[in-house]
Amino acid sequence: MKFGLINMVASIALIFGIAFSSTILAASPEQIAEGKKVALDRKKGNCLSCHAMADGVLPGNIGPPLVAMKARFPDISVLRAQIYDATAKNPRTIMPPFGKHGILSDKEIDLVTDFIHSL
Amino acid sequence: MRKFFYAATMVLTICLTGSFAIASTPAEELAEFQQYYLDKFPDTPKEDFINGIYSIDAASRETFDAIEEFAPYEIDVAKGEEMYNKPFADGSGYANCFAEPGVRHLYPQFDSKSGKIVTLEGAINACRKAAGEKPLKYKKGAMTALTAYMAYESRGNIFDIKIPDDERALAQYNRGKRHWYQKRGQLNMACADCHLNNAGNYIRSERLSPALGHLTHFPVYRAKWGGLGTPHRRIAGCNEQVRAKAFKAQSDEYKALEYFLTYMSNGLEANGPATRK
Numbered sequence: 001m002k003f004g005l006i007n008m009v010a011s012i013a014l015i016f017g018i019a020f021s022s023t024i025l026a027a028s029p030e031q032i033a034e035g036k037k038v039a040l041d042r043k044k045g046n047c048l049s050c051h052a053m054a055d056g057v058l059p060g061n062i063g064p065p066l067v068a069m070k071a072r073f074p075d076i077s078v079l080r081a082q083i084y085d086a087t088a089k090n091p092r093t094i095m096p097p098f099g100k101h102g103i104l105s106d107k108e109i110d111l112v113t114d115f116i117h118s119l
Numbered sequence: 120m121r122k123f124f125y126a127a128t129m130v131l132t133i134c135l136t137g138s139f140a141i142a143s144t145p146a147e148e149l150a151e152f153q154q155y156y157l158d159k160f161p162d163t164p165k166e167d168f169i170n171g172i173y174s175i176d177a178a179s180r181e182t183f184d185a186i187e188e189f190a191p192y193e194i195d196v197a198k199g200e201e202m203y204n205k206p207f208a209d210g211s212g213y214a215n216c217f218a219e220p221g222v223r224h225l226y227p228q229f230d231s232k233s234g235k236i237v238t239l240e241g242a243i244n245a246c247r248k249a250a251g252e253k254p255l256k257y258k259k260g261a262m263t264a265l266t267a268y269m270a271y272e273s274r275g276n277i278f279d280i281k282i283p284d285d286e287r288a289l290a291q292y293n294r295g296k297r298h299w300y301q302k303r304g305q306l307n308m309a310c311a312d313c314h315l316n317n318a319g320n321y322i323r324s325e326r327l328s329p330a331l332g333h334l335t336h337f338p339v340y341r342a343k344w345g346g347l348g349t350p351h352r353r354i355a356g357c358n359e360q361v362r363a364k365a366f367k368a369q370s371d372e373y374k375a376l377e378y379f380l381t382y383m384s385n386g387l388e389a390n391g392p393a394t395r396k
Contacts, residue, residue, distance in 0.1 A: 046323075058324040059323070060320065060325075061321050094308055094313070096308070101307060102305070
């Protein structure tokens with residue numbers, strides 16, 4: 001019942017073209033934990049090879065530390081876009097285009113985005 | 120008018136993709152390339168870039184120096200010397216093909232007859248073929264024992280790769296240069312992304328070496344391999360790291376890349392073989 005209501009609110013927001021804020025569809029702790037797994041997995045996100053973040057050990061320093069993400073990315077869709085295809089913003093970036101090149105699935109990108117946004 | 124737009128777009132594209140866009144001759148590009156690293160690592164004297172990552176990383180330098188004192192490749196050098204001096208079945212030998220064993224610093228070369236690049240490994244097999252001997256494998260084993268000996272005999276000589284005034288030589292150089300600056304693989308990274316823009320930075324716990332001096336010390340002994348490898352073996356590994364399909368050792372693509380990259384270290388001393396992580 002509750003989920004139905006949230007869905008309805010979300011649909012209405014969509015219909016009216018209102019960008020729903022992350023509070024409405026806040027990721028669950030389980031989703032965030034899933035996202036963290038994908039982000040740290042060396043064969044998946046392997047974000048630590050370039051970014052310091054959270055409690056990750058031995059991070060690289062090629063990219064900026066991923067901290068205070070909500071302040072830097074108030075709009076979570078901008079964060080997702082950066083992870084999906086970093087080359088859209090900076091064609092010369094060394095950051096791999098995780099979505100565009102199929103390194104992560106759409107679902108995995110969503111999970112990683114939720115996790116990173118929680119930092 | 121359309122031509123102008125085309126030219127303008129080309130210039131723009133080149134500006135966006137390469138850091139050394141406007142430079143024109145290989146000699147000018149060489150000077151710019153080397154200066155970039157000298158500026159980036161002001162504490163490293165130019166002649167020390169032949170030591171790869173150890174030239175900029177004081178922390179691992181001591182271990183490196185200690186390993187080099189009892190180098191794991193010494194046995195290969197000895198084996199290579201024996202091979203070099205053993206006559207072929209037809210009575211001829213490597214001395215018929217090379218003026219002396221210490222020629223590492225003169226390869227790769229542009230061969231004006233074929234219009235192709237000749238690497239040291241390629242020249243060795245050409246020599247064997249002419250004498251009716253079987254060719255050696257191109258990545259490790261007997262080949263690297265032989266090149267280890269030849270590199271050892273070349274120590275102290277200065278790299279002097281020539282790009283003769285020949286359109287075909289320039290085309291080979293440009294092909295290698297393109298490979299070096301072009302993003303590739305699923306991870307979409309260029310050699311330059313790691314070894315130019317991010318030289319000195321850490322990718323995970325691995326520190327990235329400057330490309331100046333990248334090919335002065337081959338064949339290289341890596342603990343990871345438990346033995347020696349040729350330049351193309353190492354480069355294939357870097358291609359695979361970014362999930363790109365590696366080219367074959369001694370493919371035209373890698374020969375061109377080696378030509379470009381070795382040329383960029385002109386003026387530095389030959390110091391092979393060497394050990395690396």
